Amino acid sequence: MYEFLNMDRNGPVVTVTLNRPEALNALNREIMSEIEAASRSFLQDEALVVVFKGAGRHFSAGADLKQVAERDVPLVQRRRDAALGSRMIKAIQAIPQVTIAAIQGAALGGGACIPTACDFRIGADNCYCGYPEVNLGMNLMWHAVPLCVQLVGIARAKRMIMLGEKIPADTLYNWGFLDELVTREELPSATTAMAKRYADQPPVAVQMIKQSINQYCSVLDSAVMHMDADQNLLTAGTEDRREGVNAFFEGRKARYTGD
Numbered sequence: 238m239y240e241f242l243n244m245d246r247n248g249p250v251v252t253v254t255l256n257r258p259e260a261l262n263a264l265n266r267e268i269m270s271e272i273e274a275a276s277r278s279f280l281q282d283e284a285l286v287v288v289f290k291g292a293g294r295h296f297s298a299g300a301d302l303k304q305v306a307e308r309d310v311p312l313v314q315r316r317r318d319a320a321l322g323s324r325m326i327k328a329i330q331a332i333p334q335v336t337i338a339a340i341q342g343a344a345l346g347g348g349a350c351i352p353t354a355c356d357f358r359i360g361a362d363n364c365y366c367g368y369p370e371v372n373l374g375m376n377l378m379w380h381a382v383p384l385c386v387q388l389v390g391i392a393r394a395k396r397m398i399m400l401g402e403k404i405p406a407d408t409l410y411n412w413g414f415l416d417e418l419v420t421r422e423e424l425p426s427a428t429t430a431m432a433k434r435y436a437d438q439p440p441v442a443v444q445m446i447k448q449s450i451n452q453y454c455s456v457l458d459s460a461v462m463h464m465d466a467d468q469n470l471l472t473a474g475t476e477d478r479r480e481g482v483n484a485f486f487e488g489r490k491a492r493y494t495g496d
Contacts, residue, residue, distance in 0.1 A: 241268035242275055243292070249285035249436040250429075258293025264347045265301040266318065269325045272351070276328035285440050286432040287332055289351060290339040296364070297348025302373075302482065312470070319466035322347060322379035329354040330451065333444045335435040339428040340364045341421055345403070346377075353384035353414075356447060359431060360415040361424045365403045372401040373485060374477035374493065378465035383458045388414050 238244070243254040253275055255262040262268075279287055291297050300322075310318070329336065329351060338344075338352035341361040349366045352358045360366075368385070370377050377385075377398050386394040389412045397404060410418040419427045435443065472478050476496040484491035 239271045239275065241265075242271045244275065246284070249283075250288060250432045251279075251282070251284040251286070252288040252290060255289070255291045255297055258291075258295075260301065261295045261298035261343065262291040262293065262348065263298050263301040264322075265304045266321060269321050269347075273321070273325040273328045276325070276332050279332045279334055282334075284334055285436040286335045286337065288337045288339060288428055288432055289329075289355060290428070291341070291344075291348075293342075295342030295348075296338070296340045296344040297351065298343050299346025299348045299369070302485065315470060316466065319378070319469055322350070323462075323466060326350055326354045326379045326381060326384075330455075333448070334440075335432075335443060335447065337428060337431055337435075339424055340366070340415075341424055343403075346370055347379060350379050350381040350384070353381060353388060357416045357431065358414065359417045359419065359424065359428050360406050360409060361419060361421040362406050363421050364406045364409070364415075366409055366414065367401060367403040368398045369401040369403075371399060372481060372491065374475055374479075374481035374491070375472045376465065376468050378462075378469045380458060380462045380465065382462060382465070383455060387454055388412075 241255070241257050243256050245252045245254070255268065257263060257268060336355040336357070338355040338358045340352055340358060341364055344352055344364065344366045346369055349368060352366070368377050382394070382398065385397060389397065393412055396402070406415065406418055409415045417427060417431065477493045480493060481491045
């Protein structure tokens with residue numbers, strides 16, 4: 238059914254696996270469209286818990302910069318393309334069932350946005366998360382800024398997003414970004430145990446509680462973040478953006494000028 242996702246059902250629990258391990262599960266347009274479609278499919282699914290994980294060593298290295306660099310289309314289409322990420326994140330948030338992200342290795346950029354859109358996050362002790370967009374001369378979009386703020390607070394969110402650091406697992410846990418921290422070997426069993434706890438709860442009450450809390454926390458998100466894709470298109474035309482992307486591919490430190 239999907240080219241870049243695996244869907245596995247175990248009783249009331251469905252596991253969605255990002256399956257581009259050869260590309261570190263980088264998010265190209267195709268896999269993002271599949272994640273959006275799969276997430277919306279749970280509106281008509283009898284599952285009680287949905288788990289997101291990545292195949293291979295990493296959860297996801299983030300947006301596929303090679304595909305982005307190759308994209309040369311009119312502005313009207315680029316605006317639509319830029320909105321795909323936020324549609325994907327909103328679709329994950331709108332899943333009625335309890336959602337859990339199981340994170341191993343890297344979850345960076347868009348790869349960190351997916352876990353923040355879930356209800357809970359379990360991290361292996363080898364995981365690290367961050368938002369390196371700023372180091373490419375671009376803003377964090379996909380309506381992901383409020384999700385980070387809600388998890389770690391204002392000052393820590395500014396640090397994560399403005400410095401683009403890779404934050405290690407123990408710090409993520411201490412900051413509240415991760416709900417549980419386990420060894421890499423324990424990650425599958427810990428995820429199964431958490432999924433079972435929520436699957437055993439009364440589903441109508443649990444799903445109504447989830448919806449109420451999400452609505453309370455995110456009531457202004459769209460009003461504040463509705464322009465983040467356009468902000469990204471603005472930064473895409475800067476010299477700093479070109480320098481950041483070139484430096485990334487050339488493996489060197491970028492030299493920004495504010496131009």
